[in-house]
Amino acid sequence: TQTTRPQRMLAAVQKNATRGDPRSVVKAIDQFCRQKEWAMNVGDEKGCILDSVVTEVNPETVLELGTYCGYSTVRIASLLPPQAKLITLEFNPGNAAIARQVIAWAGLEDKVELVEGASGDFIPKMKEMFGIKTFDLVFLDHWKDRYLPDTKLMEECGLLRKGSILLADNVICPGTPDYLEYIRNSPRYKSQFFKSHLEYTKVEDGLEKSIFLG
Ligand SMILES: O=C(NCCc1nnc(-c2ccc3[nH]cnc3c2)[nH]1)c1cc(-c2ccc(F)cc2)cc(O)c1O
Numbered sequence: 138t139q140t141t142r143p144q145r146m147l148a149a150v151q152k153n154a155t156r157g158d159p160r161s162v163v164k165a166i167d168q169f170c171r172q173k174e175w176a177m178n179v180g181d182e183k184g185c186i187l188d189s190v191v192t193e194v195n196p197e198t199v200l201e202l203g204t205y206c207g208y209s210t211v212r213i214a215s216l217l218p219p220q221a222k223l224i225t226l227e228f229n230p231g232n233a234a235i236a237r238q239v240i241a242w243a244g245l246e247d248k249v250e251l252v253e254g255a256s257g258d259f260i261p262k263m264k265e266m267f268g269i270k271t272f273d274l275v276f277l278d279h280w281k282d283r284y285l286p287d288t289k290l291m292e293e294c295g296l297l298r299k300g301s302i303l304l305a306d307n308v309i310c311p312g313t314p315d316y317l318e319y320i321r322n323s324p325r326y327k328s329q330f331f332k333s334h335l336e337y338t339k340v341e342d343g344l345e346k347s348i349f350l351g
């Protein structure tokens with residue numbers, strides 16, 4: 138029977154990457170997406186911007202919305218300090234199953250809590266489920282029409298503190314116009330746009346980095 142693209146991506150990781158070596162997992166996925174099949178990972182170009190933000194913030198608590206196959210999960214988790222925790226939310230059970238194996242191949246399962254479900258259901262439960270008070274860094278990479286409602290929900294649930302950083306993928310392509318309008322005009326945020334390209338293509342895209350001012 139026909140395999141799925143995430144399954145073929147995992148096979149490429151298991152064939153070409155070294156167990157316990159996150160960089161080799163990232164490289165294997167980027168090679169698969171460039172040479173074999175495009176897939177919606179943040180990719181190597183935007184991935185470098187993601188890496189620099191993670192390194193700068195040096196977060197103890199991270200929330201990733203939209204795990205997909207775990208590519209950005211591995212990039213982020215590999216840069217975290219020892220006690221730090223990354224919670225990542227995936228809606229599609231099939232993708233979540235692949236992501237767990239990609240994260241395990243990278244040897245990062247102890248730093249990552251992968252939750253399957255809808256952001257609207259889980260964001261209000263973060264405190265009680267994981268003992269999280271606030272997030273130092275949130276990486277938004279899930280459904281593009283959920284960025285704005287979920288940002289408002291995180292504000293309402295008190296999950297953001299003065300200085301929390303939101304980093305949003307795909308603000309140009311596929312685009313998140315309502316989120317950009319809100320975050321760039323809100324007095325509660327200071328935003329900065331990092332121009333880049335849609336993963337593995339020449340199509341224009343970029344990341345929006347926003348600091349919550351409290
Ligand atoms: O849809 C995307 N990413 C979303 C995956 C996801 N993985 N998990 C979720 C989730 C998780 C909890 C949720 N709770 C409620 N909705 C949820 C959705 N969403 C996406 C799409 C593209 C893309 C660009 C150009 C094209 F021609 C086609 C596609 C590029 C990208 O970089 C993306 O990130």
Ligand SMILES: [Mg+2]
Nearest residue numbers: 179278306307
């Ligand atoms: Mg994306």
